[in-house]
Amino acid sequence: MKKVILLMALLGLVVAHGQVLEPVKWSTSVKKITDTEYELIATATIDNGWHLYSQVVPEDGPIPTRFSYQSNEKYLKKGNTQEESGETVFDPVFEMDIKYFDSKATFKQRIRLKGKVPFTVKGTVEFMVCDESRCLPPTEVELVFNVK
DSSP: OHHHHHHHHHHHHHHHHTOOOOOEEEEEEEEEOSSSEEEEEEEEEEOTTOEEEOSOOOTTSOOOOEEEEOOOTTEEEEEEEEEOOOEEEEETTTTEEEEEEESEEEEEEEEEESSOSOEEEEEEEEEOEEOSSOBOOOEEEEEEEEEO
């Protein structure tokens, strides 16, 4: 009986240790601004207790959130990806003031059409998240924007 209990406890530890944390879920949408201009919108929904870092962070800080978009003959990227105001607070993990987002963050990228709709814009976002005591390694997620 002791062996069965020990085996179950060890199995429970292996399963718990093997869990993959994904505290940020990404969704995309597209907003038509004019007949030739659209806005690609990436929204991060962040689990309670975690925070997602801004695109601009101090040197020696965490990995900033970075967006990249695959080139496509149907559009031109207009400017850089914009983000919401977020919060700038003292981060105990990095021991510095850093801008980050709790619960939700929205990032917007304007594009100008060179071709006809519909088409797809593919991109990636690389980001890092932390809670009060730990950080997860940088993660890269593919994003797809359907321009209609």
